[in-house]
Amino acid sequence: DAKTTQPPSMDCAEGRAANLPCNHSTISGNEYVYWYRQIHSQGPQYIIHGLKNNETNEMASLIITEDRKSSTLILPHATLRDTAVYYCIVSGGTDSWGKFQFGAGTQVVVTP
Amino acid sequence: SAVISQKPSRDICQRGTSLTIQCQVDSQVTMMFWYRQQPGQSLTLIATANQGSEATYESGFVIDKFPISRPNLTFSTLTVSNMSPEDSSIYLCSVQRTGKNEKLFFGSGTQLSVL
Numbered sequence: 001d002a003k004t005t006q007p008p009s010m011d012c013a014e015g016r017a018a019n020l021p022c023n024h025s026t027i028s029g030n031e032y033v034y035w036y037r038q039i040h041s042q043g044p045q046y047i048i049h050g051l052k053n054n055e056t057n058e059m060a061s062l063i064i065t066e067d068r069k070s071s072t073l074i075l076p077h078a079t080l081r082d083t084a085v086y087y088c089i090v091s092g093g094t095d096s097w098g099k100f101q102f103g104a105g106t107q108v109v110v111t112p
Numbered sequence: 113s114a115v116i117s118q119k120p121s122r123d124i125c126q127r128g129t130s131l132t133i134q135c136q137v138d139s140q141v142t143m144m145f146w147y148r149q150q151p152g153q154s155l156t157l158i159a160t161a162n163q164g165s166e167a168t169y170e171s172g173f174v175i176d177k178f179p180i181s182r183p184n185l186t187f188s189t190l191t192v193s194n195m196s197p198e199d200s201s202i203y204l205c206s207v208q209r210t211g212k213n214e215k216l217f218f219g220s221g222t223q224l225s226v227l
Contacts, residue, residue: 044216
Protein backbone atom coordinates (compact mmCIF):
# COMPACT_ATOMS: atom_id res chain seq x y z
CA ASP A 1 0.00 0.00 0.00
CA ALA A 2 1.04 3.56 -0.66
CA LYS A 3 2.58 5.45 2.23
CA THR A 4 0.48 8.54 1.54
CA THR A 5 -3.18 9.52 1.64
CA GLN A 6 -4.67 12.18 -0.61
CA PRO A 7 -8.22 13.33 -1.34
CA PRO A 8 -9.44 11.76 -4.57
CA SER A 9 -10.49 14.98 -6.22
CA MET A 10 -10.42 18.77 -5.88
CA ASP A 11 -11.79 21.66 -7.86
CA CYS A 12 -10.07 25.01 -8.11
CA ALA A 13 -10.97 28.29 -9.75
CA GLU A 14 -8.59 29.67 -12.33
CA GLY A 15 -6.31 32.32 -10.88
CA ARG A 16 -6.80 31.18 -7.31
CA ALA A 17 -4.34 29.25 -5.18
CA ALA A 18 -4.76 25.48 -5.09
CA ASN A 19 -3.83 23.81 -1.81
CA LEU A 20 -3.36 20.05 -2.12
CA PRO A 21 -3.05 18.12 1.15
CA CYS A 22 -1.20 14.88 1.74
CA ASN A 23 -0.97 12.72 4.85
CA HIS A 24 2.14 10.62 5.42
CA SER A 25 1.91 9.75 9.10
CA THR A 26 4.36 6.82 8.87
CA ILE A 27 7.16 8.81 7.24
CA SER A 28 10.59 7.99 8.61
CA GLY A 29 13.30 10.49 9.44
CA ASN A 30 15.29 10.13 6.24
CA GLU A 31 12.39 9.95 3.78
CA TYR A 32 11.63 12.81 1.43
CA VAL A 33 8.24 14.04 0.24
CA TYR A 34 7.92 14.33 -3.55
CA TRP A 35 5.15 15.78 -5.65
CA TYR A 36 4.48 14.87 -9.26
CA ARG A 37 1.63 15.50 -11.62
CA GLN A 38 0.35 13.60 -14.61
CA ILE A 39 -1.58 15.26 -17.38
CA HIS A 40 -3.80 12.81 -19.24
CA SER A 41 -1.62 9.74 -19.77
CA GLN A 42 1.60 11.66 -20.26
CA GLY A 43 4.63 10.72 -18.18
CA PRO A 44 4.56 12.12 -14.65
CA GLN A 45 6.13 15.55 -14.30
CA TYR A 46 8.25 16.46 -11.30
CA ILE A 47 7.00 19.43 -9.29
CA ILE A 48 8.94 19.71 -6.05
CA HIS A 49 10.36 17.74 -3.13
CA GLY A 50 11.56 18.35 0.40
CA LEU A 51 12.74 16.76 3.61
CA LYS A 52 11.91 19.07 6.50
CA ASN A 53 11.95 22.67 5.41
CA ASN A 54 9.41 24.35 3.25
CA GLU A 55 10.44 24.56 -0.39
CA THR A 56 9.51 26.84 -3.25
CA ASN A 57 10.32 26.77 -6.93
CA GLU A 58 8.90 28.29 -10.08
CA MET A 59 6.01 25.84 -10.14
CA ALA A 60 4.84 25.51 -6.56
CA SER A 61 5.49 25.66 -2.84
CA LEU A 62 5.72 22.72 -0.49
CA ILE A 63 4.77 23.14 3.13
CA ILE A 64 5.76 20.28 5.46
CA THR A 65 4.41 20.22 9.00
CA GLU A 66 6.87 20.25 11.86
CA ASP A 67 6.14 16.62 12.76
CA ARG A 68 6.45 15.77 9.03
CA LYS A 69 3.27 13.72 9.11
CA SER A 70 1.57 15.81 6.49
CA SER A 71 2.32 18.31 3.76
CA THR A 72 0.57 20.71 1.41
CA LEU A 73 1.42 21.50 -2.18
CA ILE A 74 0.47 25.03 -3.14
CA LEU A 75 -0.05 26.10 -6.73
CA PRO A 76 -0.11 29.89 -6.26
CA HIS A 77 -2.15 30.89 -9.30
CA ALA A 78 -3.89 27.91 -10.88
CA THR A 79 -4.39 27.88 -14.63
CA LEU A 80 -6.42 25.55 -16.82
CA ARG A 81 -3.19 23.78 -17.76
CA ASP A 82 -2.77 22.74 -14.13
CA THR A 83 -5.66 20.29 -14.50
CA ALA A 84 -4.00 16.94 -13.78
CA VAL A 85 -3.65 14.09 -11.30
CA TYR A 86 -1.27 15.12 -8.52
CA TYR A 87 0.73 12.47 -6.69
CA CYS A 88 2.33 12.83 -3.28
CA ILE A 89 5.10 10.26 -2.75
CA VAL A 90 7.32 9.43 0.18
CA SER A 91 10.65 7.84 -0.61
CA GLY A 92 14.13 7.61 0.76
CA GLY A 93 16.14 5.96 3.48
CA THR A 94 17.86 2.65 3.00
CA ASP A 95 15.64 1.79 0.05
CA SER A 96 16.00 5.17 -1.56
CA TRP A 97 16.93 4.34 -5.09
CA GLY A 98 13.95 5.66 -6.93
CA LYS A 99 11.42 3.13 -5.70
CA PHE A 100 8.55 5.55 -5.78
CA GLN A 101 5.27 4.03 -4.64
CA PHE A 102 2.44 5.90 -6.29
CA GLY A 103 -0.94 6.14 -4.60
CA ALA A 104 -4.18 7.06 -6.29
CA GLY A 105 -3.39 10.77 -6.29
CA THR A 106 -5.71 13.79 -6.37
CA GLN A 107 -7.54 14.69 -9.57
CA VAL A 108 -7.41 18.48 -9.73
CA VAL A 109 -9.76 20.25 -12.10
CA VAL A 110 -9.20 23.96 -12.66
CA THR A 111 -12.30 25.73 -13.90
CA PRO A 112 -12.60 29.14 -15.59
CA SER B 113 17.28 17.50 -16.27
CA ALA B 114 17.30 14.27 -18.24
CA VAL B 115 15.64 13.85 -21.63
CA ILE B 116 14.13 10.42 -22.06
CA SER B 117 13.03 9.00 -25.39
CA GLN B 118 10.74 5.99 -25.43
CA LYS B 119 9.92 3.95 -28.51
CA PRO B 120 7.37 3.08 -29.68
CA SER B 121 5.02 5.71 -28.31
CA ARG B 122 2.08 3.40 -28.91
CA ASP B 123 1.36 0.02 -30.45
CA ILE B 124 -1.47 -2.39 -31.03
CA CYS B 125 -0.47 -6.03 -30.75
CA GLN B 126 -2.03 -9.43 -31.10
CA ARG B 127 -2.30 -11.73 -28.11
CA GLY B 128 0.52 -14.23 -27.82
CA THR B 129 3.11 -11.92 -29.38
CA SER B 130 5.88 -9.92 -27.69
CA LEU B 131 6.80 -6.25 -27.82
CA THR B 132 10.10 -4.65 -26.91
CA ILE B 133 10.06 -1.07 -25.64
CA GLN B 134 13.19 1.02 -25.81
CA CYS B 135 14.27 3.76 -23.42
CA GLN B 136 17.12 6.09 -24.39
CA VAL B 137 18.45 8.83 -22.09
CA ASP B 138 20.46 11.81 -23.30
CA SER B 139 23.06 11.40 -20.54
CA GLN B 140 24.45 8.68 -18.33
CA VAL B 141 22.24 7.88 -15.37
CA THR B 142 22.75 5.73 -12.33
CA MET B 143 19.30 4.18 -12.03
CA MET B 144 16.67 3.18 -14.58
CA PHE B 145 13.23 1.85 -13.76
CA TRP B 146 10.20 0.52 -15.56
CA TYR B 147 6.65 1.31 -14.43
CA ARG B 148 3.26 0.12 -15.61
CA GLN B 149 0.04 2.11 -15.54
CA GLN B 150 -3.08 0.09 -16.19
CA PRO B 151 -6.16 1.90 -17.53
CA GLY B 152 -7.56 4.31 -14.95
CA GLN B 153 -4.99 3.26 -12.38
CA SER B 154 -1.89 4.70 -10.77
CA LEU B 155 1.69 3.73 -11.58
CA THR B 156 3.20 0.45 -10.39
CA LEU B 157 6.92 -0.27 -10.36
CA ILE B 158 7.80 -3.33 -12.44
CA ALA B 159 11.54 -3.52 -11.93
CA THR B 160 14.86 -1.79 -11.57
CA ALA B 161 17.06 -2.16 -14.65
CA ASN B 162 20.60 -2.89 -13.47
CA GLN B 163 23.52 -2.15 -15.75
CA GLY B 164 25.47 -5.29 -16.49
CA SER B 165 23.34 -7.60 -14.37
CA GLU B 166 19.86 -9.03 -14.08
CA ALA B 167 17.02 -6.66 -13.32
CA THR B 168 15.46 -6.55 -9.86
CA TYR B 169 11.73 -7.29 -10.06
CA GLU B 170 8.99 -6.16 -7.72
CA SER B 171 6.49 -8.55 -6.23
CA GLY B 172 4.07 -9.78 -8.87
CA PHE B 173 6.41 -9.30 -11.81
CA VAL B 174 8.70 -11.99 -13.23
CA ILE B 175 11.56 -12.05 -15.68
CA ASP B 176 9.93 -14.53 -18.04
CA LYS B 177 7.03 -12.15 -18.62
CA PHE B 178 8.97 -8.85 -18.52
CA PRO B 179 12.59 -9.43 -19.53
CA ILE B 180 14.68 -6.29 -19.16
CA SER B 181 18.06 -5.37 -20.54
CA ARG B 182 20.40 -2.53 -19.67
CA PRO B 183 23.61 -2.77 -21.68
CA ASN B 184 24.95 0.66 -20.69
CA LEU B 185 24.21 3.77 -18.61
CA THR B 186 21.93 5.42 -21.17
CA PHE B 187 19.76 2.64 -22.59
CA SER B 188 17.31 -0.02 -21.46
CA THR B 189 14.65 -2.23 -22.98
CA LEU B 190 11.54 -3.82 -21.54
CA THR B 191 9.90 -6.73 -23.34
CA VAL B 192 6.30 -7.66 -22.70
CA SER B 193 6.14 -11.35 -23.59
CA ASN B 194 3.29 -13.61 -24.64
CA MET B 195 0.87 -10.72 -24.38
CA SER B 196 -2.75 -10.93 -23.36
CA PRO B 197 -5.40 -8.18 -23.25
CA GLU B 198 -4.61 -7.76 -19.52
CA ASP B 199 -1.22 -6.38 -20.55
CA SER B 200 -2.87 -3.37 -22.17
CA SER B 201 -1.30 -0.49 -20.26
CA ILE B 202 1.03 2.45 -20.45
CA TYR B 203 4.63 1.41 -19.83
CA LEU B 204 6.93 4.13 -18.52
CA CYS B 205 10.68 4.37 -18.27
CA SER B 206 12.11 6.51 -15.49
CA VAL B 207 15.62 7.47 -14.47
CA GLN B 208 17.49 8.82 -11.51
CA ARG B 209 20.64 10.60 -12.54
CA THR B 210 23.04 10.30 -9.69
CA GLY B 211 22.45 10.01 -6.01
CA LYS B 212 19.89 8.85 -3.54
CA ASN B 213 16.88 10.97 -2.76
CA GLU B 214 17.06 12.60 -6.15
CA LYS B 215 13.98 13.17 -8.22
CA LEU B 216 12.91 10.76 -10.92
CA PHE B 217 12.51 11.79 -14.54
CA PHE B 218 9.90 9.98 -16.61
CA GLY B 219 9.60 9.25 -20.28
CA SER B 220 6.39 9.97 -22.14
CA GLY B 221 5.40 6.32 -22.03
CA THR B 222 4.37 3.57 -24.43
CA GLN B 223 0.65 3.04 -24.86
CA LEU B 224 0.14 -0.69 -25.49
CA SER B 225 -3.14 -2.23 -26.58
CA VAL B 226 -3.42 -6.00 -26.91
CA LEU B 227 -6.25 -7.46 -28.97
